[in-house]
Amino acid sequence: MIKLVVSLAAVVMLAGCQTAYYSTMEKLGIEKRDILVDRVDDAKDSQGEAQEEFRSALERLDSMLSIDGGELEENYKALKDDYEASKKSAEQVRERIDAVDDVAQDLFDEWNEELEQYSNETLRRQSERQLRETERRYSRLIATMERAAGKMDPVLAKLQDNVLYLKHNLNAQAITAIRGEFDTLQADIRVLIEEMETAISESNEFIEAMNSGG
Template sequence: MIRIILFSLFFTLAGCQSAYYSAWEKLGVEKRDILADRVESAKSAQEEAQEQFTDALERLSTLISFHGGELQDTYEALKDQYESSKSSAERVGARIDSIEDVAEALFDEWSTELEQYNNESLRRKSEQQLHQTQRRYQRLLATMRKAEASMNPVLATLQDNVLYLKHNLNASAVGALQGEFENIKKDIEQLIKEMNNSIAQSDEFISLIKQN
């Protein structure tokens, strides 16, 4: 996995994905292997995002339960949690984008190679596998994008809370945010549910790819 990450970084900087895939194929690593690796990477990013958003909720809970002490420190901690949550969301999105890139290249190659078969029976079997993989991939991608979108309302609420407290750093302002807590809690619970679904489908898709 580390090798693939390093190669990916190099060729992304070079701006040439086709050269990246060609380089790996020369080493015996096919596009399907890269796709499986990127799905695994996106799965890990979603797991990390789950933990991050849960931490942010805990920090917000601490803030609205404020009963004295250094309010500035509590606010700064919430601000840090928002920034970390935003970074986690961006990382998830970037990894899903990378999945789309290699999947498109893989399916284009697979479709083109169907025309190269001499044995019609083998061609039909390969075509069936292609369509099955595409259907599972599209379902996985939709689930991943849905999970990604579920982060948006949470980020929006966290941002609003941080901005409000920035200019109203007092106990009454903290009290005004208490009504927001249940809403963001529900949003985070929904986020975790969507990501659990995406993570489960990621495992299933990785197994399918490795069987082909």
């Protein structure tokens, strides 16, 4: 339900400013921390989807290394589609990481400001400790997400190189040429997938901590 409301409220943000968006969400009973959890979950999902797209492109390229010349053009078109899908998924990952960081910074700014509103010093200190712990967990999460995202560009560049080369060289010599680069690309994609698995795991831990009141 929160995802649906957040999606609908995003329309408001497009028509106005971030402040109006947050105001609308608060009227619906959804605070910034809820939005942050939702966006972390979305970013986690996009990383999972990107993993599958990169894995599919690698498997497609692998299969091309052992096919007959007559099948090259058909498989080239499929590889090109896989590359475009991987590129689109990578863009979505970056957009969702940016969306996570936007609301996280707004949440922390608001939380810091509200610390000054306490009249009870004990409660203020407890809230500040909770804020610092949340900031610490978030810093680790965003660093992991960004590190995984940073592995995407080199992989996309190598995939693009292979697609461009095959576009004009659909023959056995082209297969021989890209075979020499395949092991490196395979290793890069495996590292990327492992980094994304780490980011997904960190995301789950962050979401669990936020939902438990951390």
